[in-house]
Amino acid sequence: MKIAFFSTQSYDRKYFDQVNRHYGYELLYFEASLNEKTAILAEGCQAVCIFVNDQANALTLENLHKLGIRNIVLRCAGFNQVDLEKTAALGMRVLRVPAYSPESIAEHALALILTLNRKTHKAYNRVREGNFSLQRLTGFNISGKSIGIIGLGKIGLAFARIMQGFGCRILAFDPFTKDVPAYIELCDRDTLFEQSQIISIHCPLNADTKHLINAASLAKMKEGVMLINTSRGAVIRTPDVIEALKSGKLGYLGIDVYEQEDKLFFRDLSESVIPDDQILRLMSFPNVLITAHQAFLTHEALTEIAETTLSNLKSIVEGRENPNQVSNGF
Incomplete structure (x- = not known):
């Protein structure tokens, strides 16, 4: 063949x-x-x-x-x-x-969380320049936090196991899953939005999940919530997320996928003018971390x-x- x-x-x-x-x-x-x-x-x-x-x-x-x-x-x-x-x-x-290897995606989601929280990427660059200051590098303990997982397929379950090891409360929304480990609290979507301090998306992209994260859902979330997406870019409505970052409603954003990534990802555009204003705006925020669809790598x-x-x-x-x-x- x-x-x-x-x-x-x-x-x-x-x-x-x-x-x-x-x-x-x-x-x-x-x-x-x-x-x-x-x-x-x-x-x-x-x-x-x-x-x-x-x-x-x-x-x-x-x-x-x-x-x-x-x-x-x-x-x-x-x-x-x-x-x-x-x-x-x-x-x-x-x-x-x-x-x-669902663990590869789940572990990358964790890497985004830890990097955003403890700002290791910023500390790395500072030290290389001889700057050993700890100013503006303060993070928070993940232990004891409420973690919301959208989608409990193999990747979502792998992520849940990891976060249980951190001593977190695990909330999850998946309309197709009923039988879960005892440490996972199944709940409706609004409850997850309202109670989670970190939300990680692990659902497929379909008519029901496209732009699941939008102005209305963001309004239900805690102030300063951390949002992680390693599933599909179009699950997030980018303009609404940008507004939430500007207002401070969204405290951290880590994405390995992007709705318009087909024009950007898997290419070296370092010597090019990037025509996508939305991703340029996202890249300008100090509390946003973007990787170019590498979670599977x-x-x-x-x-x-x-x-x-x-x-x-x-x-x-x-x-x-x-x-x-x-x-x-x-």
Whole structure:
């Protein structure tokens, strides 16, 4: 089988080539993201492999279908970038990686919390410049704080275990989860907003969660709340978060995802003019920490992503059913 990989980075090639030794597929790597114009690059392939910011919309899917491609594999858990109604109409299979080292995402969320709180990034830069002052580096104890978790999938549960170890009260909202460990308090969304001092988002992006964090939900939160997002950028309505930062309602913001990241992330723009005023405004706040969608970037996660993706392809070759198929929207 010949597969076209879009939006590839050096680490994609490294880990997929390593795992592919056991499969023997022909892998073609493209740095370009998938869209209706770049779909032609997959000519001669039997499948395409895409990532979070590739766009498998109706027109792109039609162009792939004309090339004879009937299989789309995602090397990520989310599939909001794929028009599933169109894939169903075209008879195309879509398979994803539903879970890959959930600890990697959960641990990155913790890293954002600790860095924002204890300001280690600022202390590091100060010391390198010979500044050993402790002024404006005061943080707070995480122990004893109320932590709100939105989404209790494998990542949310991994994050809950970590925060329990810090001695925190764990609140969680997930409309699809009923059976949880005793240390987790399931509650409604408003209760979580009202009682949490730190809120971490671990839900998928869909019609119900898009712009879940907006002016109305922010108004219900505690003054000076810390908000962490390692899920999908569009869960947050950025203009409302900027206003909350300006007013002081939002005391800290840590994000590894951004609604318009497809135009920014995974690129070196250090010598370019960034045309996105919203992210420039976010970067101007001293209490905002942004990482460029790197929460998944661990050896364990990258290995598992490659293994599951190529295993998904094997099930296609062998004509087997696969629980990772999402063509029907689940």
